[in-house]
Amino acid sequence: MEGAAALKRYLVLENAKVFEGKAFGANKDVIAEVVFTTAMTGYTETLTDKSYAGQAVVQTFPLIGNYGMATEDFEGDEPKLAAYIVREWCQKPSNFRSEFDIDTFLKKHNIPGICGIDTRELTRIIREKGTLSGMITDSLDKVSMQDIKSHRLVNPVSKVSTKKAYLSKGTTSDFVVAMLDFGLKKNIVRSLNMRGCDVWVLPHNTAAEEIITLNPDGLFLSNGPGNPKDNKEAIKNIAALMERKYPTMGICLGHQLLALAHGFQTTKLKYGHRGANQPVMHMPGKMVYISSQNHGYAVVGESVDTNVAEQLFVNANDGTNEGLIYKNLPVISVQFHPESCAGPLDTMFLFDTFVKMMKGGRYAT
Numbered sequence: 321m322e323g324a325a326a327l328k329r330y331l332v333l334e335n336a337k338v339f340e341g342k343a344f345g346a347n348k349d350v351i352a353e354v355v356f357t358t359a360m361t362g363y364t365e366t367l368t369d370k371s372y373a374g375q376a377v378v379q380t381f382p383l384i385g386n387y388g389m390a391t392e393d394f395e396g397d398e399p400k401l402a403a404y405i406v407r408e409w410c411q412k413p414s415n416f417r418s419e420f421d422i423d424t425f426l427k428k429h430n431i432p433g434i435c436g437i438d439t440r441e442l443t444r445i446i447r448e449k450g451t452l453s454g455m456i457t458d459s460l461d462k463v464s465m466q467d468i469k470s471h472r473l474v475n476p477v478s479k480v481s482t483k484k485a486y487l488s489k490g491t492t493s494d495f496v497v498a499m500l501d502f503g504l505k506k507n508i509v510r511s512l513n514m515r516g517c518d519v520w521v522l523p524h525n526t527a528a529e530e531i532i533t534l535n536p537d538g539l540f541l542s543n544g545p546g547n548p549k550d551n552k553e554a555i556k557n558i559a560a561l562m563e564r565k566y567p568t569m570g571i572c573l574g575h576q577l578l579a580l581a582h583g584f585q586t587t588k589l590k591y592g593h594r595g596a597n598q599p600v601m602h603m604p605g606k607m608v609y610i611s612s613q614n615h616g617y618a619v620v621g622e623s624v625d626t627n628v629a630e631q632l633f634v635n636a637n638d639g640t641n642e643g644l645i646y647k648n649l650p651v652i653s654v655q656f657h658p659e660s661c662a663g664p665l666d667t668m669f670l671f672d673t674f675v676k677m678m679k680g681g682r683y684a685t
Contacts, residue, residue: 329434331376331405331442333454334468339442344409345426345433349457351471352376352402355616356443358595362612362662367401367425368394370480370503371572371614373545374473376403376454380443380595385410388418389425395505395661399425400480400545403456404433405442432456450590451616476545477502477554477573481524492516495678498536500524500554502544502573507661511671512540525553528560538678539566541574543657548576548586548617555580562649567677569670570653572615578653579644585623589640592616593655596663599636600643600656608636611656612663618655619644650677 329343333354356378357366363384366377384406409422426433434456446452453471455463480503488509494516499509502524509519520534524544531539539561548555551573558581562568570578576586593613600611621631621641633643633654643654652674658667 327458329432329456329458330460331434331437331454331456332460332463332468333445333452334465335445335449335452336465337445338460339434339437341434341437343433343458344423344435345404346430347458348430348432349455349462350376350402350432351453351455351468353471353473354378354405354442354446354452354454355592355594356380356439356446357614358597359612359662360596362596363422364389364393365395365505365662367399367404367422368396369505369614370396370400371543371545373400373476373480373503374402375545376405376456377401378405378439378442378446379407380439382407382439383410384408385422386413387415388413389420389422390417391419392417393661395507396480399429399431400476400503401431404431405437405439406433406435407437407439409433409435446591451592473546475550477524477551480545482521483523485520485522485526488513488519488521490515490517490519493518495537495675496520496534497538497540498522498531498534499540499542500526500574502542502551502554502577504542504544505657505659505661507659508540508542508571511659511668515671515675517675524551526557528557531557531561532564536566538674539568540674541568541570541577541653543572543574543614545573547588548573548580551577562651565649567650567674569651569674569677571657572655575643575653575655576617576619578651579619579624582628582646583625584629585620586617587620588617589615593635598656600633601636602633603631609666610664611642611658611667612660613656615655652677
């Protein structure tokens with residue numbers, strides 16, 4: 321960190337490891353699940369991604385904030401993460417689009433940050449031990465190991481989903497898409513709008529009957545935070561909507577909820593996949609794409625009924641499921657983010673596939 325000396329701030333993990341650093345952002349103590357992202361750019365999108373709700377996000381890239389913050393790049397109206405952890409943040413960003421620095425942003429939204437710690441060591445601990453809870457505080461006297469160890473993220477989707485339905489108009493109005501918002505990223509909506517889709521963004525708990533009255537051409541299930549199994553009402557609604565055989569696409573949490581609605585299983589990963597450089601293997605074509613990801617849970621590939629669906633993508637690093645194609649329904653879903661904000665554009669074609677499905681086509685393998 322540059323400039324004047326900052327106040328001390330501590331990160332205390334549930335395994336009792338203590339990191340001493342410097343404070344920036346809001347003056348606030350929090351307990352949160354500590355996760356890391358390997359993205360080298362796109363910190364604005366990371367900070368405003370609702371899938372990080374309730375989590376303390378570690379940036380593995382050592383310098384963060386050098387190009388400032390631009391509201392045009394926000395993926396959500398306001399951030400939902402609990403805390404931000406970096407090696408160094410830049411107090412003097414240099415970019416013509418920059419409107420303010422990270423410290424100003426965090427203070428505005430009452431989010432504490434800690435800098436000046438060894439984020440490589442912290443990331444190694446998470447990789448070896450698995451995702452851990454931790455407390456960020458300005459005093460070790462406030463630390464309760466019992467509170468840290470018992471911390472759980474409860475029903476985050478209800479905290480990040482839209483409260484009221486709204487319509488986002490496309491460049492043309494060729495299709496109407498009903499999107500269930502579990503914590504969506506704005507570029508998903510933009511990606512559909514630019515392909516001629518009017519998108520109805522709906523609260524996560526919108527009943528199947530209400531969605532049917534919109535007479536949509538397609539159904540879209542967004543990304544979002546937390547354990548997919550906690551969303552029992554949404555899973556029930558999705559199962560009911562599948563009976564209507566709508567062309568459907570799911571991303572991230574939406575992918576997991578589709579799997580659960582069909583009786584497949586999900587599991588928590590040791591430390592998740594978060595970053596803009598995750599390789600995924602396209603199983604039909606045996607081609608590897610680089611993808612942007614942010615998830616701590618995954619569909620269990622072995623639980624997929626091969627009479628119902630087959631694996632469309634798998635993670636090239638650990639073999640976990642990254643996508644499904646359903647055999648008797650016009651339905652596809654992926655664990656990664658084809659809208660790629662921030663990240664590579666390798667899999668943007670999946671939105672074109674979804675539009676093709678609404679035209680009456682099928683996924684071309």
